[in-house]
Amino acid sequence: MTTPAIVASKAHPGRTDAIADSRTSAPPKSTLRTYFAMLAHVSRWHLVGVVAVAVLFSLTEGVGIALLLPTLQVAGFNMAGQGEAGRYAAMLSNAFVAMGVRPSLIILLAVFVTLVGARTVLGQIQSVGMYAVQQEVEHHMRRRLYHAIADANWLFVCRSRASDFTHALTHEIYRIGSGTNLALVFTGEIVLLVLYMTIAFALSAGMTGLVLVSGALLTFVFRGRTHAIQEQGEEVSSTNKSLYSATIEHLQSLKAAKTYGAEERNFSIYSNLSADVVRANVDGARQQAIAATWFELGSVVILAVVLYVSIKVLAVSPAAILILLLLFARVMPRIMTGQQHYRAFVNSLPSFKNLLNIEARCAAAAEPAAHPHDRMSLTRELAADHISFTYSEGRVAAVRDLSLVIPAGKVVALVGPSGAGKSTIADILMGLVQPDSGTFRLDGRPLGPEGVRGWRDQIGYVAPDTFLFHDTIRANLKWARPEASEDEMLAALRQASVFDFVAGLKDGLDTVVGDRGMMLSQGERQRLALARAFLRRPSMLILDEATNSLDSENEGRVLDAIESRRGELTVVLIAHRLSTIRWADLIYVVEGGQVVESGDWSSLSAIRDGRFRALWEAQSLTI
CATH class of the missing domain: 1.20.1560.10 (ABC transporter type 1, transmembrane domain)
Structure with a gap:
């Protein structure tokens, strides 16, 4: 059944479609x-x-x-x-x-x-x-x-x-x-x-x-x-x-x-x-x-x-x-x-x-044009200071009074139950959505709408539901970075633990992956998306449940590849499966759009009545 996306605006708070039907909108003068x-x-x-x-x-x-x-x-x-x-x-x-x-x-x-x-x-x-x-x-x-x-x-x-x-x-x-x-x-x-x-x-x-x-x-x-x-x-x-x-x-x-x-x-x-x-x-x-x-x-x-x-x-x-x-x-x-x-x-x-x-x-609703000389880089930290965000009027805030710091070169994890606001926080970190209140800072400088395009040039992102074009593996990789060489693409495939799979295909990099990558398994699609993110050579990599479809062996290889770049690459891991973030430098536990706990694995798991400890015990993990 066709159900329009729920939408509201200041002018029409009850409206349920951002694109008004031509019969109800005011026509141009002529x-x-x-x-x-x-x-x-x-x-x-x-x-x-x-x-x-x-x-x-x-x-x-x-x-x-x-x-x-x-x-x-x-x-x-x-x-x-x-x-x-x-x-x-x-x-x-x-x-x-x-x-x-x-x-x-x-x-x-x-x-x-x-x-x-x-x-x-x-x-x-x-x-x-x-x-x-x-x-x-x-x-x-x-x-x-x-x-x-x-x-x-x-x-x-x-x-x-x-x-x-x-x-x-x-x-x-x-x-x-x-x-x-x-x-x-x-x-x-x-x-x-x-x-x-x-x-x-x-x-x-x-x-x-x-x-x-x-x-x-x-x-x-x-x-x-x-x-x-x-x-x-x-x-x-x-x-x-x-x-x-x-x-x-x-x-x-x-x-x-x-x-x-x-x-x-x-x-x-x-x-x-x-x-x-x-x-x-x-x-x-x-x-x-x-x-x-x-x-x-x-x-x-x-x-x-x-x-x-x-x-x-x-x-x-x-x-x-x-x-x-x-x-x-x-x-x-x-x-x-x-x-x-x-x-x-x-x-x-x-x-x-x-x-x-x-x-x-x-x-x-256009974003401000990127300034050609305004190239962003993360050298110290990315910080959110008392940020709140609501998708539309009348809805519960997806993020409420959020404050967190992501140090440069560190591996930071966001964990919490479904609907806690983790993916919304990732969208804010990438500048895809602007907070309703609070401040978002890059190396101490407020990052407003005019700077987000330059900042996104420095980000590699892998979504939970990977999208690939109905094209070759080579074309899907080059989409992220058109000037990439063959050697750079192969190196990215190795980092994402998908090199052996691609090498074993009859047409190799020139293999067509099918509509939305449907000729591949979900795990293969996700690893190719990881390779695409690595090829981008980002200063910050965001993995939004990106290893969920990988077996333990390949997940370990991917995490080892990220570990090998510790210190030079800032990584944000969004996860439900806590085993994937054991080695994170800093863990934020998110619930109801707020950070309820933060620390490393040892300190958080030691809090007997803590929220992280409850998640940890629910997944039958050991210290």
Whole structure:
């Protein structure tokens, strides 16, 4: 079942989603203006080229239509006395004569065929150019949003649902790209429409004016329908986001679902969400079809009225009527398809608005940029002084009035029951979250938000649930330090007690580990993550339950490797299994987000009624 992450903010303490649904958040002052400003910024000359080709493409069709009058004349149709149409045909014939060409049927047909050929080539160029602009927009928005997410502080990321980010980076950006293509097609249709209207005005200003006024009136009448289509687009975006979230969560929980016999329950939930998406998409298609039907009927009525007025009132000549009918016969379908493209573009705008909302929220939660010269190093101690931290309002503090010191070059252990706050303390030590109160100092200097990026460059971290990319072992190692040499990677593998395993693989370092490292055992994944941390050459290494999946022999090798660097590497061990921290220089016992005891193994185990002694006895350890 999809359950959003619990989130609260000062403005909305009861809110349960850090990324607000686009229907409930305030839209930008002008989403449309913002979109076109982005489009102009991203594509610039590419966009200019596409528009220029669209103009040329339209001109070839317009000139082809314009050649019909002189073609009729040379074919034997008497254009004399046909009013504006006759004068227009004579003007084109004179233009040919001025160029030294006597218009004949063969020449005019040859020109027409040439125009059609040119139009075909220009159409291909236009199509490829539009697709290139679409891809540029998708690439730009994808990079922009990913950068904003990556720059956001860790607390904001924790409060957000990862599937919402994934949905925005994939489906929403695809919709924006499709909308961009529709906007460009619509622009080309507008250019062609202007050209057709120019020719029509030359033939009959009165009749063309009637068509334009009637068309404007029809558009005004349908403005409510366009707004309804935009609202439907917001629902499509929302239901797709819910289905996307459910897809990820259900696939990730498939093993648990099978174990609990919950396949049918999950299927029912997923089926209902899928039905919501179908309903929203079908409703959107219905809205578009209804709008298209009424627009087409309105267009036919308008054309009939215009023809009647033109013949009976304006006395437009038959030749002009013939050409105008041909023009309008080509214009009306384009107006209708243009309306469809515009409505479809409007339907995609909520995705752009949703991305702007997410990007704005990420930007508001962004960490300060790292100063290029502000390189941190741990030479004396890392200290927390009366630190408190709460994940969100209304929740119990995860860390309360915490004070501890981690001396440089020492091995320090954090122990305590599950939920005691050990991993939160590790996040504070790494600068991933900022304390609500108290001071965090590095070598006596307060370490605020502006310095955490530089400090994290000095940290190696191994999480309890190791993540590996679906790539080779080499790529997973180099991800931590791209400039690492082959010898350095092999040395890191030896330190993590995984060298023999990698050497025994058929492809060695070039072995693909599978999705999230699933081709390896949990112990192998954890040792590779340790190797990755060692390769980083950190000044402080944090192992968050990092040896839990190792057998005693390999755990001993890893601990021996850390022991060999005692004095040059500061190590923080977070553990439930006390046997792994027996040799630590300093042990902090954490409970309820506070340090309740501290000392070394001997001093803590000697306290008969102490909390460490209770943990020690529960695990049947001996002194």
